[in-house]
Amino acid sequence: MIEAYFIHLLILVGIFLVLALSLQLSVGFTGLLNLGHIAFYGIGAYTSALLVMNGFPFWVGFLSAGIVAMIFGYLISIPVNKLKGDYLTLATLGFTFVVYAVLLNWTNLTRGPLGLPGIPKPSLFGFVLKSNLNYLIFTFVIAAITYFIIKKISSSPFGKVLEAIRDDELAAKSLGKNTLKMKSYALAISAFFAGIAGSLYAHYITFIDPSSFTLLNLVPVLSIVIIAGLASLKGTVVATFILILLPEPLRFIGFPSSVIGPMRQIIYALLLLLILIYRPKGLFGKVELE
Amino acid sequence: MGIFAQLFVNGLIAGGIYALVASGFSLIYSTCKFANFAHGSTIAFSAYFLYWLFNMLGINFVFSVILAIILVSLLGYLMNLFIYKPLRKKKASRVILLLASFALLIFLESIILIFFGADVKTIGYIKVAKGMTILGAIITPLQLFIIITSFVLLGLLYLFMKKTKIGKAMRAVSDNKEVAEIVGISSERIYAWSFVIGSAIAGVAGILIGLEQNLEPTMGTNLVIKGFTGAIIGGIGSVPGAVLGSFLLGFAENYGIWWLPSGYKDAIAFIILFLFLLLRPQGILGIKKGDKR
Numbered sequence: 001m002i003e004a005y006f007i008h009l010l011i012l013v014g015i016f017l018v019l020a021l022s023l024q025l026s027v028g029f030t031g032l033l034n035l036g037h038i039a040f041y042g043i044g045a046y047t048s049a050l051l052v053m054n055g056f057p058f059w060v061g062f063l064s065a066g067i068v069a070m071i072f073g074y075l076i077s078i079p080v081n082k083l084k085g086d087y088l089t090l091a092t093l094g095f096t097f098v099v100y101a102v103l104l105n106w107t108n109l110t111r112g113p114l115g116l117p118g119i120p121k122p123s124l125f126g127f128v129l130k131s132n133l134n135y136l137i138f139t140f141v142i143a144a145i146t147y148f149i150i151k152k153i154s155s156s157p158f159g160k161v162l163e164a165i166r167d168d169e170l171a172a173k174s175l176g177k178n179t180l181k182m183k184s185y186a187l188a189i190s191a192f193f194a195g196i197a198g199s200l201y202a203h204y205i206t207f208i209d210p211s212s213f214t215l216l217n218l219v220p221v222l223s224i225v226i227i228a229g230l231a232s233l234k235g236t237v238v239a240t241f242i243l244i245l246l247p248e249p250l251r252f253i254g255f256p257s258s259v260i261g262p263m264r265q266i267i268y269a270l271l272l273l274l275i276l277i278y279r280p281k282g283l284f285g286k287v288e289l290e
Numbered sequence: 291m292g293i294f295a296q297l298f299v300n301g302l303i304a305g306g307i308y309a310l311v312a313s314g315f316s317l318i319y320s321t322c323k324f325a326n327f328a329h330g331s332t333i334a335f336s337a338y339f340l341y342w343l344f345n346m347l348g349i350n351f352v353f354s355v356i357l358a359i360i361l362v363s364l365l366g367y368l369m370n371l372f373i374y375k376p377l378r379k380k381k382a383s384r385v386i387l388l389l390a391s392f393a394l395l396i397f398l399e400s401i402i403l404i405f406f407g408a409d410v411k412t413i414g415y416i417k418v419a420k421g422m423t424i425l426g427a428i429i430t431p432l433q434l435f436i437i438i439t440s441f442v443l444l445g446l447l448y449l450f451m452k453k454t455k456i457g458k459a460m461r462a463v464s465d466n467k468e469v470a471e472i473v474g475i476s477s478e479r480i481y482a483w484s485f486v487i488g489s490a491i492a493g494v495a496g497i498l499i500g501l502e503q504n505l506e507p508t509m510g511t512n513l514v515i516k517g518f519t520g521a522i523i524g525g526i527g528s529v530p531g532a533v534l535g536s537f538l539l540g541f542a543e544n545y546g547i548w549w550l551p552s553g554y555k556d557a558i559a560f561i562i563l564f565l566f567l568l569l570r571p572q573g574i575l576g577i578k579k580g581d582k583r
Contacts, residue, residue: 079568086325086388090518091567094560097515105553215511226389258407262400263367269397275374276390282373290383 002256007132014139015200018146020224020236022193025150027222028231029159030186031166033085035218036076036092037194039070039099044195044215045202046103049119058122058203061234065199066192073191085290096129096215103210115209122203122243139200146193151233153189163231167287204226216265220244223268229274229285239283243268295427297544303433303502305540306440309533310495311517313447314488316532319521320464321484324387328369330514331398332489333337336362336496337505338402341411351415359493366489369394370482378481395511402507410504436498443494444533451529456483512556519563525573535573 019041025035032248044065051061077097077220080091103110110116122129131134153159164172165179200210213227224243247264255263315329339361343354373390380389421428451457462470463480471477499509516539517532525536539559546558566573 033389080562081572083567085383085385087567087571089388089521090325091564093515094519094563098557098560101554102559105551137373190510216396222389259404262403265396266404267401269393269400272393273373273390273397276382276386276393277373280380280382280386288383289385289389 002133004033007136009245009248011132011136011204012138014136014143015197015204016221016224017143017237017240017247018193018197018223019144019202020228020240021143021150021233022190022197023221023225024228024231024233024236025153025162025193026187026190027225027289028229028236028285029166030162030183031152031230031290032092032183032187033089034092034190035089035183035215035222036099036189037190037221038213038215039096040073040191040194041201041217042099042103042210043072043200044069045208045213046116046198047195048199049116049202049208050109052120052203053116053118058120058124062122062196062199062203062207065195067195069195069198070188070192073194074184074188076200077187080187081180081183093215094131096213096218100210100214103213113209113211115228116202116208117207119202119206119208135204139204141199142196146196147233147237150193154231154233158182158185166230166290168208219265219268222273226289227271227282229282230287232282232284232286232287235282235284259289292426296546297423298541299424299427299429299433301541301544302437302537303540304543305537306437307495307499307502308512308516308520308536309444310440310491310498311513312448312532312536313444313529314491314495314521314554315514316516316521316529317447317491318448318484318488319526320529322374322387322481324384324415325391325518326488327388327391327467327511327514328394328398328484329391329488330510331395331402332362332366332510333496333499333513334402334505334507334510335365335398336493337413337500337509338406340500341406341413341505344415344573345411345413355497358497359475359490362493362496363486363490364553366485366491366492367482370485374481374485375478380396395514399507399510401533406505406507408507412504413500415501432501439494439498443491447529449493456480457551458482510541516559519559522563522571522573523566525575528573528575529581531573531575 019037023034023037026032026037047068048065049060051064052058055084065255076092076095080088083091106112121135129138154162159276161172161182164175164177165182169179201212220243224236224239226241228239247260247267250263275282311329311333315326318329320328336358337360340354341479343349343357344351349357360561373394374387377387377390421430451461457474458469459480460483462473462475463477467477470480495513499513517536520536520539522535523538524533525531539562542562543555543558547555
């Protein structure tokens with residue numbers, strides 16, 4: 001029993017790792033405070049669930065989740081890229097609300113507030129990931145791949161240009177870098193992994209509805225990135241484990257379940273405020289958000 | 291004609307409420323130079339304070355309203371004192387301030403959830419009255435009251451900004467903080483005042499919404515985004531612009547239902563926000579300044 005509970009928690013940690021690592025790419029490395037990340041996660045979850053429920057094999061749904069999210073990421077980046085600072089934040093926040101409204105109202109496709117029940121567990125090469133232990137291994141393999149790809153990107157010349165954009169966009173431009181294009185790529189890759197995380201979530205929980213993809217669900221992810229520190233991937237891993245596991249003892253103290261949800265949010269919000277006031281660079285970061 | 295007039299009235303009511311949200315938000319934005327998301331929780335707190343005082347403690351209605359507005363002004367003052375002031379001291383960028391206000395919004399919303407629960411509450415002070423018919427549109431006395439109150443309050447705010455010493459000082463800090471400080475205006479004092487006055491306006495908005503609609507813990511998030519959209523449309527940092535933009539938003543949302551299902555009401559606001567951010571980020575009344583950040 002306790003084993004099953006820990007496996008469940010670790011699967012969640014794995015999914016949040018993919019989400020937080022990919023958010024690092026847009027927020028941490030490129031310096032775009034992107035509040036649309038949760039919308040890409042939702043797009044991925046719905047894409048994958050709908051494809052697989054309509055008879056496509058799992059790997060098609062899984063990859064399409066990433067690709068469709070990436071396309072949206074690229075498209076949204078074109079208008080948003082010209083904006084700076086708080087304007088960019090608000091435009092991406094608006095995107096989150098628009099996607100939520102579409103998921104809720106396009107009932108022919110998404111069944112609206114009723115959600116999609118009975119999403120099949122993934123099967124890879126004829127092997128169905130029925131047990132949660134297998135799913136855990138799968139999730140962690142994906143999280144590890146995400147980590148290494150983002151690590152690779154960040155240390156590549158492209159990654160260095162992204163950091164240059166974050167620190168001084170004008171200087172990067174004056175060196176002849178096409179900063180708009182670079183920001184678009186960063187946002188698209190970041191959205192790709194968010195979509196993948198959405199697929200992981202949909203096929204694990206086997207039920208999704210629009211309420212899983214609201215601004216509120218972004219709070220833990222954003223807290224992880226800020227608390228870890230910008231552009232620190234190792235810090236992100238540590239912070240993901242801490243932040244996902246930290247509120248769990250609340251369950252055992254005997255709070256009613258209606259209180260646990262808000263309590264978690266309070267913990268995340270307070271940690272975020274404390275970090276911003278006392279250690280704006282985060283636990284492992286080197287730069288501040290500007 | 292009947293539907294057109296009805297949508298006009300609905301747009302006017304929505305616009306009046308958005309204008310109150312946007313003017314408080316815009317006041318804080320213009321002096322403190324950051325988007326204070328926690329303004330949404332100020333609105334929600336005001337409605338819930340009224341519910342607590344009037345429905346739960348049974349205090350006299352008028353007294354409850356006054357007390358609720360005082361309490362949210364205090365809340366705004368404390369937010370500034372304990373969160374934003376220390377951040378400003380550390381020279382936090384405006385994105386950091388925005389992030390902090392976002393955390394504060396989530397924090398305060400969760401507090402409401404814990405104390406009042408997720409189910410909707412109704413204040414129900416004004417019994418649902420039969421609407422009057424004006425030019426084919428039905429309007430209840432409460433809705434008429436909302437429209438009048440918002441116009442009166444917005445007028446008072448305008449006079450306050452133009453005529454009083456604090457109002458003038460606010461505009462000075464908003465225009466140029468350094469110069470204002472040279473002539474002896476304490477910018478920290480003006481920031482505190484902006485939060486008190488902005489939150490009081492938010493308090494009135496919260497109470498009007500609480501009387502007209504149900505109370506939900508998340509009501510603030512939605513409203514602050516509408517208010518912000520209104521402010522962007524009209525020109526952020528300009529209070530009259532924010533008011534104009536809010537009314538336009540109210541009309542756009544209500545007439546939009548002609549073409550789209552009503553579930554897309556919120557999406558309409560964002561599409562307008564998007565268009566303005568792209569094509570005219572300074573808004574209708576805003577002046578293009580060198581500093582676009």
